[in-house]
Amino acid sequence: MTSILGYSQIKTNNQEPLVSIYWDSQNVPFTERNAKLLVSFANLQGHLISAKVYYNSKCINMAYDKENLENLGFAGIDVPCPLKNSADNQLMADYLEDIHGNQPPDVAIIVSGDGDFKYLVLNQKKLSKKAIVVARQGNVKLSLKIVADEIYFLDELPNLVRNKAVI
Numbered sequence: 001m002t003s004i005l006g007y008s009q010i011k012t013n014n015q016e017p018l019v020s021i022y023w024d025s026q027n028v029p030f031t032e033r034n035a036k037l038l039v040s041f042a043n044l045q046g047h048l049i050s051a052k053v054y055y056n057s058k059c060i061n062m063a064y065d066k067e068n069l070e071n072l073g074f075a076g077i078d079v080p081c082p083l084k085n086s087a088d089n090q091l092m093a094d095y096l097e098d099i100h101g102n103q104p105p106d107v108a109i110i111v112s113g114d115g116d117f118k119y120l121v122l123n124q125k126k127l128s129k130k131a132i133v134v135a136r137q138g139n140v141k142l143s144l145k146i147v148a149d150e151i152y153f154l155d156e157l158p159n160l161v162r163n164k165a166v167i
Contacts, residue, residue: 017046017106017130020098022091022120023053023074024112028136028154030055035072037157038111038134044161045107045132052077052094054087088116095120099127109134110148115141121148 019042023030030053042048051074058080069076077094079087098104108124110117113135121144124131133140133148137155145151152160 018103019046019048019107019109020105021051021109021111022095024088024091024114025053025055026087027112027114032072034154035074037161039073040161041157042109049103049105051075054079054091056080056087058082085116088114092120106130107132113140113144115143118143118147
């Protein structure tokens with residue numbers, strides 16, 4: 001299955017790292033522009049095997065059109081729970097399921113500045129895998145900055161994608 005943005009669910013090159021995106025839209029709002037940039041950025045890291053955006057449709061401004069998410073190549077994970085950090089907890093549970101699945105990601109791109117994801121990053125690194133954090137400028141917890149392999153800000157993505165595509 002191939003999305004309109006050009007990645008498939010099947011690994012085509014054994015040498016290419018497998019990449020997954022885990023997007024906390026409560027921390028970094030989902031936009032079509034950012035989605036396209038993140039998919040392009042992920043494809044520069046290796047072969048994108050999954051892209052998930054986590055949201056709570058019960059929160060104001062968090063009800064996304066699932067069809068639009070899918071057209072952009074993302075699986076929308078609605079966590080309509082009133083408990084604090086419920087979307088974060090679902091993201092981490094899905095990550096754990098992914099790393100123990102048939103195609104664990106070699107590169108996890110965490111789209112959030114939330115310090116709760118420190119342990120996800122540490123787990124990825126313990127498995128000798130790469131963890132990249134993409135966040136909004138001024139919205140990254142120090143604990144996450146310290147453990148991430150790489151950190152980028154959303155406003156840097158256009159230049160990163162453009163510059164690496166030219167090289």
